[in-house]
Amino acid sequence: MAPSDGDALTVNARGMKCPWPALRAARAMRNRNAIIIEADDPIAPAELAALAQQQQWTFAALGDHRFSLRRPI
Template structure:
């Protein structure tokens, strides 16, 4: 697994696609930054992180960080 955050561009995609892309990226990376502009994406990404025990943070401007716990 890579330690640097992987950038995932999910702009223009409707949920559940941003969440699916995030989950897939986190199979191979310790952390991701996902760009998603669907209005429900923040809520869905946070729910995914919570369900998996990952950290979630909103970075602003439709950018979110998800990471495996240290």
Template sequence: MLVDARGMRCPWPVLRLARAMRSASRVDILADDPAAPAEIAALAATQGWSLQERDGGFVVARS
């Protein structure tokens, strides 16, 4: 699943990611808010999800 959160300011990218992860085991997310990488990493860490940076975005997956 792809979540395109470019142009959105935090917390919206993280909220979109959390919603997408309810029904998917892997989400590719694109976000250009400077705060997004830290927020996405924090959410992934608290949920036990793996996180990889890729092509200007992130891949989040259930571990």
């Protein structure tokens, strides 16, 4: 059983070039309802948004190279 949405895991993908942040996010979301991913590659926001759209997850930019991915409730 996956943890609740309030138990967002923080994933550090700073310094990684795409597609690694998206791959780490997808792996982390296997067992989670929500993650916060830190990624500083300029392409990461678009890659993470595309991943979220493909998986029907919610994507949000939180600022300071932090992004939220969340399964729908």
